[in-house]
Amino acid sequence: MNDDTGREPMSVAGLNSAQLRALKSEIDGRLADIEARERQEKFERVVALIEELGLSRLEVVAHLRGKKSGKRVAPKYRNPDDAEQTWSGRGRKPRWFLDQIAAGKTPEDIAI
Numbered sequence: 861m862n863d864d865t866g867r868e869p870m871s872v873a874g875l876n877s878a879q880l881r882a883l884k885s886e887i888d889g890r891l892a893d894i895e896a897r898e899r900q901e902k903f904e905r906v907v908a909l910i911e912e913l914g915l916s917r918l919e920v921v922a923h924l925r926g927k928k929s930g931k932r933v934a935p936k937y938r939n940p941d942d943a944e945q946t947w948s949g950r951g952r953k954p955r956w957f958l959d960q961i962a963a964g965k966t967p968e969d970i971a972i
């Protein structure tokens with residue numbers, strides 16, 4: 861019996877455990893590739909629709925998160941070695957902040 865590709869289905873009945881594991885690994889890898897491609901195509905469709913509707917990506921993300929677009933939190937900390945680098949104290953600590961703490965400074969020492 862042929863499948864929808866016109867090929868005969870593969871029989872796994874005669875394969876040993878090592879061959880089955882190799883086949884499973886190959887199938888898992890192929891599935892991951894297909895799923896990644898399909899996911900990328902979905903994202904591209906979403907981006908095209910956002911642009912078609914005249915929305916910005918930032919607006920859409922802010923809406924999905926339930927926040928107002930463009931609202932930023934004031935920075936609480938400034939890198940003493942580079943005044944352009946700041947951090948609000950929210951989210952993941954930036955590398956420069958961790959480096960300052962490791963060098964013996966306290967968060968109060970680098971607070972704005």
